[in-house]
Amino acid sequence: MSEVNIAGAEANPLLLERQVCFALAVANRSVLKIYRRLLEPLGLTHPQYLVMLALWEDSPRAVKDLGQVLQLDSATLSPLLKRLESSGLVLRQRRGDDERNVDVALTDDGRALREQALDIPPAVIDALGVDLDVLEELHGVLTRVNAAATRAEGMAARG
Numbered sequence: 001m002s003e004v005n006i007a008g009a010e011a012n013p014l015l016l017e018r019q020v021c022f023a024l025a026v027a028n029r030s031v032l033k034i035y036r037r038l039l040e041p042l043g044l045t046h047p048q049y050l051v052m053l054a055l056w057e058d059s060p061r062a063v064k065d066l067g068q069v070l071q072l073d074s075a076t077l078s079p080l081l082k083r084l085e086s087s088g089l090v091l092r093q094r095r096g097d098d099e100r101n102v103d104v105a106l107t108d109d110g111r112a113l114r115e116q117a118l119d120i121p122p123a124v125i126d127a128l129g130v131d132l133d134v135l136e137e138l139h140g141v142l143t144r145v146n147a148a149a150t151r152a153e154g155m156a157a158r159g
Helices: 003-011 020-042 046-057 063-070 074-086 108-117 120-128 132-158
Strands: 090-094 102-106
Touching: 020 046, 020 108, 020 120, 046 063, 046 074, 046 102, 046 108, 063 074, 063 102, 074 090, 102 108, 120 132
Parallel strands: none
Antiparallel strands: 090 102
């Protein structure tokens, strides 16, 4: 950044390089590009990987619970689950006690895929070339920012 830009940054709050949204958008695209490359051999997209991570933590899970954990609406989550089911990684079943609720469970193939997925986090760290401490700090900061944004949205909706 040149001296003119540094001086201009203080006077101009609308400079692109000062925008948190721009830094987040660029980081998101860059990091997801790495994930896409690493997940392709597993036959997963990044959103499908997130669903599988949630199911590897706890399976079976209600679709409603998955949506809350992943912060996805059903219009986004349903097609992901349908593709994972057609790939043989999950099963969707209506609950016998309440037909309106659907549970998602891992298949044997879905459970087996976890072993391959264990290589993803270290491969991402390696591809980024950033110390784990930095990534953990970033995770903490992003978690706080996400919580603040969620609170702000909640207040705006009430307001």
